[in-house]
Amino acid sequence: xxxxxxxxxxxxxxxxxxxxxxxxxxxxxxxxxxLAAMHGRDFISLHDFTPVEIADLLAxxxxxxxxxxxxxxxxxxxxxxxxxxxxxxxxxxEVGIRQLGGDAVVLxxxxxxxxxxxxxxxxARVLSRYVDGIMIRTYDHQDVLDLARWASIPVINGLTDDxxxxxxxxxxxxxxxxxxxxxxxxxxxIGDGNNMATSLMFAGAKTGMHVTICCPPGYxxxxxxxxxxxxxxxxxxxxxxxxxxxxxxxxxDVLYTDVWASMGQEAERDSRAAAFAQYQINEDLLxxxxxxxxxxxxxxxxxxxEITEEVIEGPHSVVFxxxxxxxxxxxxxxxxxxxxxEDFV
Ligand code: CP
Ligand code: NVA
Numbered sequence: 001x002x003x004x005x006x007x008x009x010x011x012x013x014x015x016x017x018x019x020x021x022x023x024x025x026x027x028x029x030x031x032x033x034x035l036a037a038m039h040g041r042d043f044i045s046l047h048d049f050t051p052v053e054i055a056d057l058l059a060x061x062x063x064x065x066x067x068x069x070x071x072x073x074x075x076x077x078x079x080x081x082x083x084x085x086x087x088x089x090x091x092x093x094e095v096g097i098r099q100l101g102g103d104a105v106v107l108x109x110x111x112x113x114x115x116x117x118x119x120x121x122x123x124a125r126v127l128s129r130y131v132d133g134i135m136i137r138t139y140d141h142q143d144v145l146d147l148a149r150w151a152s153i154p155v156i157n158g159l160t161d162d163x164x165x166x167x168x169x170x171x172x173x174x175x176x177x178x179x180x181x182x183x184x185x186x187x188x189x190i191g192d193g194n195n196m197a198t199s200l201m202f203a204g205a206k207t208g209m210h211v212t213i214c215c216p217p218g219y220x221x222x223x224x225x226x227x228x229x230x231x232x233x234x235x236x237x238x239x240x241x242x243x244x245x246x247x248x249x250x251x252x253d254v255l256y257t258d259v260w261a262s263m264g265q266e267a268e269r270d271s272r273a274a275a276f277a278q279y280q281i282n283e284d285l286l287x288x289x290x291x292x293x294x295x296x297x298x299x300x301x302x303x304x305x306e307i308t309e310e311v312i313e314g315p316h317s318v319v320f321x322x323x324x325x326x327x328x329x330x331x332x333x334x335x336x337x338x339x340x341x342e343d344f345v
Contacts, residue, residue: 027063027344031056036341042148042155043333046165046202047228054172054206061173061325061332071101072335072343077131078102080158081123083109083138084263088299089158089166092326093135097334105131109138124150133338139264154337161195161264162225167298168199170329172207174322175254178294183208183235188252188289190214190245190279191306192272193221196258196298201229201239208235214248215241216275245279252289255316256296257281257306273305282308286316294318 027035034056038049046054064070078097082090094104109115114123120143127134128151136144137158148155157165176182187204189197193215201221204211211229213221220226220241229239242248249255260276261269281295295307295316303309312319335343 027056027059031059032344035060035336036344038336039339039341040154041337042157043165043337044144044148044155044157045163046168046199046206047232049206051206051208051234054169054203057169057329057332057336058173058176060336061169061328062176064331064335065173065325065328069099069101072339073097073100073102073132076100076102076133076338078104078133078135078334078338079107079127079131080104081107081109081112081114081134081136081138082158083114084159086137086158088323088326089135089137092330093158093334096327096331100331100335100339102132102334102338120146121150123147124155125152128152133334156333156337159195161262162198162222164195164199164298165202166326166330166333167196168203169333170325171200171256171296171298171322172203173325173329174296174318175294177321177325178318179253184210185253186210186212186251186290187254187256188212188214188248189256189258190248190281190285191257191276192260192262193219193241194258194262196256197221198225198229200256201225202232205229205232205237205239206234208237210237211239212248212252213239213241214243214245214279216279217243219275245285246288249285250288252293254294254296255281255285255289258298259300259302260305276306280306280308281311283310286311286314296322299323 034053080093097104124147133154134151135156135158136147139161141160141162144157144160179185187209189200193213197213198221201211233239260272293316295311297307297319301307301312
């Protein structure tokens with residue numbers, strides 16, 4: 001029986017790190033063993049994690065969310081490389097590691113030798129001698145794979161053109177909170193078959209959800225990721241790609257969207273605006289979804305494009321819960337990958 005319990009520590013102000021963790025992280029033996037076994041791994045795609053590992057990360061995220069900050073990562077340093085802009089990812093990782101007792105160094109590509117072409121494999125080996133983990137947000141997914149290959153410390157994918165797994169993990173936490181479970185839910189994603197769509201396919205496949213990606217012809221998720229996600233599909237989970245938003249949204253428990261033009265696609269803005277004009281979450285679409293449907297968006301949102309003002313600000317929207325949960329999900333990732341495995345034993 002896998003279960004979670006809380007033990008409060010308010011009456012023990014001088015507790016040490018191990019005490020804090022033993023007292024507060026009341027996870028089942030199986031969960032602790034599973035989290036300890038993930039120590040030192042990279043977090044690049046949800047495809048790389050088993051359904052049980054994802055469930056355990058979510059359990060830890062939930063525990064950390066409802067607990068005061070714990071010094072699980074005391075003395076640990078995270079390097080954060082950004083070659084693309086960020087608000088949520090940057091702030092939630094930086095605040096998250098500090099809440100866990102560690103610290104972060106932000107490297108903006110334009111200010112570093114990375115931006116001047118220093119090879120990824122050199123950056124990986126240098127940073128591995130200074131810090132305990134690397135979070136990277138960049139364009140080419142291969143750069144993250146190369147970084148992970150050459151680094152001797154965990155590498156976390158903070159978004160590439162292909163995937164956004166940290167967002168998808170936080171989204172699972174949000175859906176679980178609002179729906180009470182994940183398995184069997186229907187999630188319909190309306191928009192571009194981009195990094196968000198791909199990571200949501202894996203998130204849904206691993207947790208037994210039905211995922212419908214509804215995009216204009218020509219903007220489907222890549223065939224390779226689709227095949228991988230279908231291979232991951234658990235139980236009754238189905239991963240489908242369709243083109244008609246009204247049909248796709250029918251009886252959806254979760255309606256999700258993302259920008260029509262992602263970072264790096266600014267030159268395609270006009271052609272995409274034309275192609276995606278019908279791919280908007282609005283009141284019409286909400287009407288055919290399940291009555292208690294939740295509306296999600298990873299943010300930043302473009303009101304009047306992929307989502308209307310009234311829907312994003314309306315009663316079905318959970319977008320700020322999603323944004324908040326980035327902090328908690330990432331703390332679970334950081335604690336698991338970079339923490340001391342014995343903390344979980
Ligand atoms: N959702 C998300 O990753 O937001 P940022 O681009 O602000 O990090
Ligand atoms: N698809 C968007 C997600 C932003 C968080 C982008 O890549 O720009």
